[in-house]
Amino acid sequence: MIEFRSISKTFPGGTTAVDDFSLVIPSHRTTVFVGSSGCGKTTLLRMINRMVDASSGDLEIDGENVARIDPVRLRRRIGYVMQNSGLLPHRTVIDNIATVPRLNGVARTVAHARALQLMDTVGLDRLMADRYPSQLSGGQQQRVGVARGLAVDPNILLMDEPFGAVDPIVRAELQQELLRLQRELGKTVVFVTHDIDEAFLLGDQVVILEKGARIAQKGTPAEILANPASDFVASFIGADRGKRALSIREIDGARVVVDADGTVAGRLVEAGPS
Numbered sequence: 001m002i003e004f005r006s007i008s009k010t011f012p013g014g015t016t017a018v019d020d021f022s023l024v025i026p027s028h029r030t031t032v033f034v035g036s037s038g039c040g041k042t043t044l045l046r047m048i049n050r051m052v053d054a055s056s057g058d059l060e061i062d063g064e065n066v067a068r069i070d071p072v073r074l075r076r077r078i079g080y081v082m083q084n085s086g087l088l089p090h091r092t093v094i095d096n097i098a099t100v101p102r103l104n105g106v107a108r109t110v111a112h113a114r115a116l117q118l119m120d121t122v123g124l125d126r127l128m129a130d131r132y133p134s135q136l137s138g139g140q141q142q143r144v145g146v147a148r149g150l151a152v153d154p155n156i157l158l159m160d161e162p163f164g165a166v167d168p169i170v171r172a173e174l175q176q177e178l179l180r181l182q183r184e185l186g187k188t189v190v191f192v193t194h195d196i197d198e199a200f201l202l203g204d205q206v207v208i209l210e211k212g213a214r215i216a217q218k219g220t221p222a223e224i225l226a227n228p229a230s231d232f233v234a235s236f237i238g239a240d241r242g243k244r245a246l247s248i249r250e251i252d253g254a255r256v257v258v259d260a261d262g263t264v265a266g267r268l269v270e271a272g273p274s
């Protein structure tokens with residue numbers, strides 16, 4: 001469990017990116033931060049692995065205050081997947097995936113064997129192991145990014161707009177892969193997006209944020225869709241456009257919420273990892 005307790009962050013220039021934010025992020029579930037550009041999503045995410053330190057408040061992982069954990073050690077045990085995959089251009093796919101285990105002292109042969117398994121896990125052909133990132137499509141690069149995030153077998157996986165830079169068809173494929181992976185692996189995933197449909201599709205818990213990372217509403221997709229807490233939320237989720245008359249359908253054994261035109265708007269929480 002990750003717990004934010006009255007966390008604030010003011011950057012040296014004076015911008016308060018996060019203003020008194022409190023939230024519990026349950027383990028083995030996907031929590032999605034969603035909101036407009038500049039509302040503080042990335043800052044929240046980066047405070048979990050101390051790429052950004054809070055100005056005030058406490059942040060705990062399983063009861064341990066992150067301020068007391070060495071940031072390098074913390075980052076090596078938390079997976080981080082970013083937009084544009086963030087791969088090292090001069091390293092092959094397999095070396096990119098094995099980077100952090102190697103830094104942690106894992107032998108090269110062991111790290112490479114594990115990297116090949118992870119390529120299977122994320123649906124990448126092993127034949128691509130010796131290619132460089134520039135020789136892959138955008139979607140394949142994102143899969144390498146996810147494999148790299150999983151390479152230290154972290155309990156926590158942070159994902160910052162990981163599918164933002166790929167076309168809608170590949171994006172939909174990657175979203176489905178993540179749902180499949182999450183059913184298998186049951187990580188504590190914290191996912192940032194500005195796309196409400198992506199948030200509803202992937203999130204067990206969705207947190208809609210306004211400027212300063214103020215929580216406009218949090219809950220399951222079904223709760224938010226059925227009962228928007230404010231005009232802001234209603235407008236953000238498109239409820240005011242009359243688009244989302246909800247119903248529940250069973251697709252591939254999972255119970256999902258679909259809106260009026262049949263688009264999957266979210267998954268019911270009971271369908272999470274078993």
Ligand SMILES: Nc1ncnc2c1ncn2[C@@H]1O[C@H](COP(=O)(O)OP(=O)(O)OP(=O)(O)O)[C@@H](O)[C@H]1O
Binds near residue numbers: 015038042043
């Ligand atoms: N290192 C920094 N120094 C100064 N201000 C910063 C820094 N990082 C972020 N900010 C500011 O903090 C606010 C929140 O930024 P953040 O990147 O967390 O937002 P976001 O919701 O992730 O935005 P986006 O969706 O555009 O990535 C913004 O006003 C931003 O300009």
